[in-house]
Amino acid sequence: MELMDGGLLANRCRRRSFLLGAGFLTGLTIASQWHPVLASSRFSSYPFNLGVASGDPLPDGVVIWTRLAPNPLSGGGMPVVNVPVRWQIALDENMKRVVRRGTVLATPELAHSVHVDVRGLDPDRWYWYQFQAGREVSPIGRTRTAPAFYSYTQQLNFAFVSCQDWQNGYYTAYRHLAEENLDLVVHLGDYIYEYGPQSGGPRQHNSPEIITLADYRDRYALYRTDQSLQAAHAAFPWIVTWDDHEVDNNYANLIPEDNQSEETFRKRRASAYQAYYEHMPLRQSSLPKGPDALLYRRLTFGNLAEFNVLDTRQYRTNQPCNDGLKPRCPEAFDPNATMTGSEQEQWLRKGLDQSRSRWNVIAQQTMLGQYNFNSSPGSGVFNVDQWDGYVAARNRLLSFLNQRQPSNPVVITGDIHSSWVHDLKLDFNNPNSATVGTEFVGTSITSDFPTAFIAPVQAALPNNPHTKFFDGAYRGYVRCNLTPQRWQTDYRVVSSIVDLNASVKTLASFVVQNGQPGAQLS
Known part of the structure; x- marks a missing residue:
């Protein structure tokens, strides 16, 4: 997984903040874009302590989730800043055959949780996903899309x-x-x-x-x-x-x-x-x-x-x-x-x-x-x-x-x-x-x-x-x-x-x- 320069990533995220706001973070990113974006994401400890999850599968998509929480039992332990989080969806558990990727902002307003509504996937198949914040990477999760609408499904x-x-x-x-x-x-x-x-x-x-x-x-x-x-x-x-x-x-x-x-x-x-x-x-x-x-x-x-x-x-x-x-x-x-x-x-x-x-x-x-x-x-x-x-x-x-x-x-x-x-x-x-x-x-x-x-x-x-x-x-x-x-x-x-x-x-x-x-x- 290729790491982007921290400053470059921060600038790119600033430029993209409106576009992110128009996507799955509608309104939230716009409302919170005045928080500074963390230029170089360094954490007091591992930020993915709460794991990863996915949900509400559709034939062409699924929601993937994580939350940045280096100190999870005491408010999360995150500063009051927006943090860019990169995500990837792959066809294999080793994350080699990546088919979708992007960057979203984890905001203080939502406790630095991330909900990515991934679309453009194939129906009725397994995918693997992972998040990255700064140099830290999350565990790899597995998810599955639903079969195509009203297609014949055996089980x-x-x-x-x-x-x-x-x-x-x-x-x-x-x-x-x-x-x-x-x-x-x-x-x-x-x-x-x-x-x-x-x-x-x-x-x-x-x-x-x-x-x-x-x-x-x-x-x-x-x-x-x-x-x-x-x-x-x-x-x-x-x-x-x-x-x-x-x-x-x-x-x-x-x-x-x-x-x-x-x-x-x-x-x-x-x-x-x-x-x-x-x-x-x-x-x-x-x-x-x-x-x-x-x-x-x-x-x-x-x-x-x-x-x-x-x-x-x-x-x-x-x-x-x-x-x-x-x-x-x-x-x-x-x-x-x-x-x-x-x-x-x-x-x-x-x-x-x-x-x-x-x-x-x-x-x-x-x-x-x-x-x-x-x-x-x-x-x-x-x-x-x-x-x-x-x-x-x-x-x-x-x-x-x-x-x-x-x-x-x-x-x-x-x-x-x-x-x-x-x-x-x-x-x-x-x-x-x-x-x-x-x-x-x-x-x-x-x-x-x-x-x-x-x-x-x-x-x-x-x-x-x-x-x-x-x-x-x-x-x-x-x-x-x-x-x-x-x-x-x-x-x-x-x-x-x-x-x-x-x-x-x-x-x-x-x-x-x-x-x-x-x-x-x-």
Whole structure:
């Protein structure tokens, strides 16, 4: 990799600052171009401590990401200057056959993170990428473009993950995931946890609950220093969405969990959303504007699969019945209650209705299938932070699936730190009701599912005949293999989250056949 003279590079970057601003850094570079450009990039220590990542693959492109952070746990350790960062995309892992290259500015406004929306690539192939700042080079990452739109695609291999409480356990699951044969990883939320120190896990941090932008940046940096997480990011492109802990537990729109004022929480959400963007391989279309960010989006993989990625936190109405696990109050059936907001709900329906894909994936956060946690017949106890608290909104979606019958709807879900499989029923209270789709709920990477909850959930299974599988004992990830004929889901679990050498195994496998909604044990 040829190094350019530092002064020459700085001058060239100054001349190009407007052009950069007109590209993927629209407005940001222009707004920040009055910061001096570092003429000779020298760092107090290695600047690529947080690794590299890629995401949101298209047939002709992908986003590649890094962040300059020589002192990642104390604000990043970068001066308040713009830093030119060179990037390259190659056809080989040794970075010899370079097909795209360029230079971008890492700015203080975005914590010196870099999001390069690379275009002009070939569909359905592997690429390798690397960054350079001054004389320092990043690790090499691997990524893959999507197949051409609606082209015949024989198979897709992906995994989905969620809920990675750093204090609660080691990321051994990610070490195993990085070794899988995958095209893609989908993260369904709770990438970080906002909590202060907690005892009981194998590793602790000392920072209090995070509130400010600096707090959120340092928390993401802490998580990103994990080598297993870095390996999983570097191995595959990721599609990401958030849940609640990226901001505040069980928040709903601008309503926090505790008694913060709306204005205080609005500022907190703006800080949380910005730090999320800074640390994820997202396009500029997801760049937050204050406390708002457009995260729901759609990605297509040939004619085989289309992913509808939802955001069920930013637009939802407040949880009914004062939240929690309890019998449902009348507000849980309010037709005006919403998980997604009306605009996103209409976007989802339209996309499903127009889809030409064999498998239509709804990637979202909290459990869609109904689950009555009460083992006694005739009474119900429900988690109203899930779709069980938004019954009318769920009914609208399930009725749409029944009436319009998009091809093979499959919901993938995180949040609950345990593994489930549901047949999605038009009427969950009638076992003979039509099955309109399938839901696979994945366990956490490390976050806790209390052992004391396992037996009561198992005891309630007879009251929930549409629930085909439950496990609360194991942590891990979910691996999915899609072909035109069938979808196979493997629940991959690690033997321990407190053992860095923990093994991995397949706990259970389920299959959905094309044209036959509902899962069968494989």
